[in-house]
Amino acid sequence: MSESLLVRAGARAAAHSLGTERSLTVAPLNSISRSFGACCPLAPALILLPVDPILEFRDVCKSFGPHRVLDGINLSIPRGSFFALLGPSGCGKTTTLRLTAGFETPCSGEIYLQGKSVEGRRPYERKVSTVFQNFALFPHLTVWQNVEFGLRHQGVADRDRRIREVLELVQLRGKEKHYPSRISGGEKQRAALARSLVLEPDVLLLDEPLSSLDPGLRKQVRNDIKALQRRVGIAFLMVTHDQEEALSLADQIAVMHEGRVQQIGTPREIYLKPQTRFVANFLGSVNWMNGVGVRPEATRISRGTTDAGERSAPATVAHSIFLGGVVQVHARLAGGETVVATIPRQEDSYQPGESVLVSWHPSEEITFPDHSV
Amino acid sequence: MNGLRRLFLAPAAVILVLLYGIPLAIVAAYSVLRRGAYGGVDAALTPYNFARLADALYLTILARSFLLAAAATLLCLLLAFPLAWFISKAGPRKHLYLSLVVLPFWTSMLICMYSWMFLLRDTGLVNTILLSLGWISEPLPLLYNYGAVLVGLVYNYLPFMVLPIFAALERLDPNLLEASADLGAKPWTTLRRVVLPLCAPGVRAGAVLVFVPSLGDYLTPDLLGGGRTIMIGNLIQNQFTASRDYPFGAAVSLALMSVVMLLLWQLLKHDKDPLL
Numbered sequence: 001m002s003e004s005l006l007v008r009a010g011a012r013a014a015a016h017s018l019g020t021e022r023s024l025t026v027a028p029l030n031s032i033s034r035s036f037g038a039c040c041p042l043a044p045a046l047i048l049l050p051v052d053p054i055l056e057f058r059d060v061c062k063s064f065g066p067h068r069v070l071d072g073i074n075l076s077i078p079r080g081s082f083f084a085l086l087g088p089s090g091c092g093k094t095t096t097l098r099l100t101a102g103f104e105t106p107c108s109g110e111i112y113l114q115g116k117s118v119e120g121r122r123p124y125e126r127k128v129s130t131v132f133q134n135f136a137l138f139p140h141l142t143v144w145q146n147v148e149f150g151l152r153h154q155g156v157a158d159r160d161r162r163i164r165e166v167l168e169l170v171q172l173r174g175k176e177k178h179y180p181s182r183i184s185g186g187e188k189q190r191a192a193l194a195r196s197l198v199l200e201p202d203v204l205l206l207d208e209p210l211s212s213l214d215p216g217l218r219k220q221v222r223n224d225i226k227a228l229q230r231r232v233g234i235a236f237l238m239v240t241h242d243q244e245e246a247l248s249l250a251d252q253i254a255v256m257h258e259g260r261v262q263q264i265g266t267p268r269e270i271y272l273k274p275q276t277r278f279v280a281n282f283l284g285s286v287n288w289m290n291g292v293g294v295r296p297e298a299t300r301i302s303r304g305t306t307d308a309g310e311r312s313a314p315a316t317v318a319h320s321i322f323l324g325g326v327v328q329v330h331a332r333l334a335g336g337e338t339v340v341a342t343i344p345r346q347e348d349s350y351q352p353g354e355s356v357l358v359s360w361h362p363s364e365e366i367t368f369p370d371h372s373v
Numbered sequence: 374m375n376g377l378r379r380l381f382l383a384p385a386a387v388i389l390v391l392l393y394g395i396p397l398a399i400v401a402a403y404s405v406l407r408r409g410a411y412g413g414v415d416a417a418l419t420p421y422n423f424a425r426l427a428d429a430l431y432l433t434i435l436a437r438s439f440l441l442a443a444a445a446t447l448l449c450l451l452l453a454f455p456l457a458w459f460i461s462k463a464g465p466r467k468h469l470y471l472s473l474v475v476l477p478f479w480t481s482m483l484i485c486m487y488s489w490m491f492l493l494r495d496t497g498l499v500n501t502i503l504l505s506l507g508w509i510s511e512p513l514p515l516l517y518n519y520g521a522v523l524v525g526l527v528y529n530y531l532p533f534m535v536l537p538i539f540a541a542l543e544r545l546d547p548n549l550l551e552a553s554a555d556l557g558a559k560p561w562t563t564l565r566r567v568v569l570p571l572c573a574p575g576v577r578a579g580a581v582l583v584f585v586p587s588l589g590d591y592l593t594p595d596l597l598g599g600g601r602t603i604m605i606g607n608l609i610q611n612q613f614t615a616s617r618d619y620p621f622g623a624a625v626s627l628a629l630m631s632v633v634m635l636l637l638w639q640l641l642k643h644d645k646d647p648l649l
Contacts, residue, residue, distance in 0.1 A: 103551055123554035130555045136548035140570045149566070150556030195556065 052115040054079045054235045055100065055128075055203050060109035062095055069095045071259040073109070077203065077252075082229050082236045084250035086243060088282070091256040093239045097205050100237065101130050114202055124153075129196035130205040134212055135188045137180040143167070143191050144176035150199045166198040170228065185213050186221055193225075197232060206238040210245055222248060243283050247271060255279045273366075280366050287339045289313065293366035299341040300359045301329050301350060312359035315339060317350045331358055404623035412617035422624035431608065431625070438605040441519065441594075442587035445526035446534075449583045450576065452527070453534035460535075461542040474535050477528070486525060486596045493521055493597070517599030525593035533582035541575025542568075577640055585633055605629055 057075040061068070070092045077083045085093040098104045099111060102123035111118050118126055129150070137146050144163060151159050167173050170190035175183055183191065189209065196204055209225060210218045226249055229236045240246050246253050247267040255262045255270060255278075263275045274280035277293075286293040306312045315331035318338065327348040329341045339358050350356060404422055406414040425431065460470045477485055492498050495512035503509045515521060545568065553563040569576075591606030602608055605625065612622025 101551070101555055103554075123551065124557045124559055128555075130552070132548050132552060134546070134548060136546060136552040138549060138552070138567060138571075149553070149558070153557040153559075153562065199556065 052112075053077055054114060055237065056112040056115075057096070058110045058112070060096075060099065060106045060111060062092070062099060062104065062106050069259055070099075070106075073259075073261055075254055075261065075264070077235055077237055080233045080235055081251045082226070082238070082249055084238045084240055084246040084253045085256055086240055086246040086253050086282070087256035088241055090258075092259040093241075093256050094207060096256075097130070097207055097237065097239045100126075100203065101128055101205055102126050127199075127202045128205055129199055129201040129203075130207065131189070131192045131196055131209060133207045133209075135180075135192040137188055137191055137195070139180050142177050142179055143172060143183065143194075146180070146191055147195045147198050150195065154199070162198055166194045169197070169231070170194045186217050189213065189221060190224075193228065197228075197234070201234060203235045203237050206236060208240055209238060210240075210242070218245075225249065247283075255282060257282075275368060277368065285340060286366060287337075287341075289333065289337060289339065291367070294360045294364055295366070296328065296340045296342040298360050298364035299339060301331065301341045301343060302357050302359060303354075304357050306357060306359040307361075310359045310361055311365075312357050313339075315356055315358045317352055317354045317356055319352050320348060320350060322348075331356060333358070400623045400626055403620050404627050406620050408618050408620050412619065414620055419620075422620045423628070425621060426624065426628055434602060434605055434608050437519075437603065438588055441522060441526065441604060442584050444523055445530065445587045446580050446584045448523070448527045449531050449534040450580065453531060453538055453579065454576075457535050457538040457542055460539055471536075471539070474532050478532065482529060482592065483596075485528065486593060489521070489525055489528065489597060490516060493524075516597065519598070519603070521597040522594045522603060525597040526587045526590060529590070529593060530583040530587055533586075534579035537575040537578040537582065538572060539575075541572040545571055581637060581640060585637070588633065589629065 053076045055075070055077040057073045060070055060073040062070040073092070073096060075083075075096075085096055087093045095104060099106055100113075102118065102121060102125075113126065113128065138149065141149065144167075147163050147166060148159065151162065156162065164173075167176065170193050172187060172190050172194060175187060175191075180188055180191065189212070193204075206225075210221060213221055222245065225236075229249075238246075238249060247270075250267060252264060253267055253270050254264045257278050263270060263279045265273075270279060271283050274283060280286050280293055285296050287296065287299055300306075300310075301315075301317075313333055315333050318330045318332050320330070321328040322345075325345060326342050327345055329343060329348065329350055331339050331341065333339060341358065403414055405418055405420070407417040407419045407421070409415050426435075456474070460467055460474070463470055490497075493515040494500070495514075495516075497515070499515060500509075500512040504512065549567055549571070550563055553567045554560075558566065588604075589606050590604065591610045594603040594607055595610070598604075598607075602611060609622050609625050609629070612618045612625065616622075
């Protein structure tokens with residue numbers, strides 16, 4: 001397995017450089033990854049061939065009774081990419097995942113896996129695999145038996161070797177004979193990942209992968225998952241409500257709200273060029289000033305001096321919040337709006353009541369086309 | 374153990390010692406004494422009461438009791454599992470169905486058994502309907518046989534199988550069923566490899582709760598079996614009534630109890646499995 005996974009890892013690196021070209025991906029995967037294996041930055045012209053995505057949603061709707069959960073979802077997940085569905089609870093992101101796995105059926109619209117409609121295919125007939133939020137490891141089976149579970153239903157010859165390799169990959173060697181109740185949260189998650197990855201699914205589905213873990217563990221596991229995804233080259237579709245998780249893990253993010261996709265793009269696009277007010281606010285704080293938004297870290301505070309080309313407004317410091325490395329200065333504009341500036345600790349010398357100048361560079365402004373303001 | 378905990382334990386302990394421990398000691402004592410000429414016991418020790426159990430007549434009754442109790446347990450399991458599954462998936466109507474399952478408990482068991490007699494006898498409801506439909510020309514012998522006893526046992530003890538299996542199914546994480554399907558297991562495989570193993574404690578508890586009282590039941594075989602000595606419960610009852618052989622009755626009771634205890638121990642020691 002490791003060889004096939006590594007070959008895909010090469011293709012994955014190539015696909016990553018495609019950025020926002022959602023309708024395009026790499027083909028043929030294997031030959032390209034071999035010929036460009038460890039070489040210089042790829043020339044996009046060489047590899048941008050129109051190829052179908054691994055997973056596609058076309059106008060998918062889903063209602064539970066009178067409640068419309070998904071209202072015309074269109075998504076296209078490129079091969080080998082790490083794709084995040086980001087949104088608040090109730091936005092339909094988990095339903096999207098469950099539709100992919102086959103636990104729910106769409107009311108209308110089509111889902112295509114490897115270019116083929118999955119309509120009518122039961123969960124056990126789909127080559128996708130889910131890592132559940134609570135991991136859903138079988139408590140009566142050991143780690144080894146859990147990983148073996150899915151392979152038993154396939155006529156796999158070298159079952160033992162594949163289980164050993166995948167356990168090696170997620171660093172669970174030595175825990176084979178342990179029951180899920182006897183291993184830590186992080187190990188449970190890796191066991192769940194191994195159980196899915198050993199089947200080499202077309203798409204791996206992750207439902208809030210970090211939410212069941214201790215906060216102290218999350219950053220480490222986040223890095224591990226990212227590294228694992230790059231290594232195996234399988235497309236990961238992750239559901240999360242945590243924007244930091246989505247920004248740090250995903251190649252592409254679809255922000256969802258009230259059953260609709262608000263925006264699809266790379267983490268930078270979503271954060272820096274949000275297309276709707278909802279996306280702007282959900283990805284982080286925004287200072288809204290006369291319809292123009294500026295993120296707190298792009299907002300400067302000064303005592304009357306601005307750089308060339310900057311825009312500014314006079315304000316009065318209300319209070320400061322010390323956050324360790326940075327300080328949040330809350331200031332009030334003449335019009336009454338509160339503006340928050342996140343500044344380095346060393347630059348904080350502002351006292352409540354002090355008159356200051358709030359400034360920002362026009363390129364940092366968040367604006368929307370007329371129709372979405 | 375502190376004083377307060379002792380205090381809480383006291384009422385139950387007193388009742389158990391008075392109403393269970395002492396009578397059991399009397400039974401144990403009787404089982405090794407000689408039968409009195411006019412009932413009761415003589416003050417003379419003898420192993421004869423236990424030796425009599427090896428008689429082919431009694432061994433047959435013992436074997437038949439075990440077979441009937443085992444068959445009742447198996448039938449209850451086959452009926453109870455789908456029923457418990459259905460109830461556990463019934464959503465808000467769950468509680469209604471559960472109260473229907475325990476509804477027969479609200480009626481005296483004796484009345485239930487007489488109702489079955491009215492249903493199954495030659496002029497009973499079943500035969501009357503079949504006769505009037507012309508499907509049979511003579512009444513079917515539905516009552517006073519092993520089949521009738523089995524029906525009675527299953528009817529009486531079915532709820533004891535449904536409830537623990539239902540409890541086990543309720544504890545089952547629905548994600549595990551989805552995970553199983555997600556990993557390529559068809560429904561039947563999921564049932565065999567996920568649901569049944571995880572419900573094993575409930576199935577074991579249900580099996581014990583059905584098997585043990587079935588084995589010792591005397592009312593059901595007495596009423597539905599036609600007054601013959603069908604099961605071991607009837608044998609014991611006879612010793613204390615018609616035969617007035619208290620020592621032998623005590624010996625049979627003790628023997629039955631020992632066998633049941635042994636079986637229970639064998640079955641329940643598995644519940645220390647590394648589950649959950």
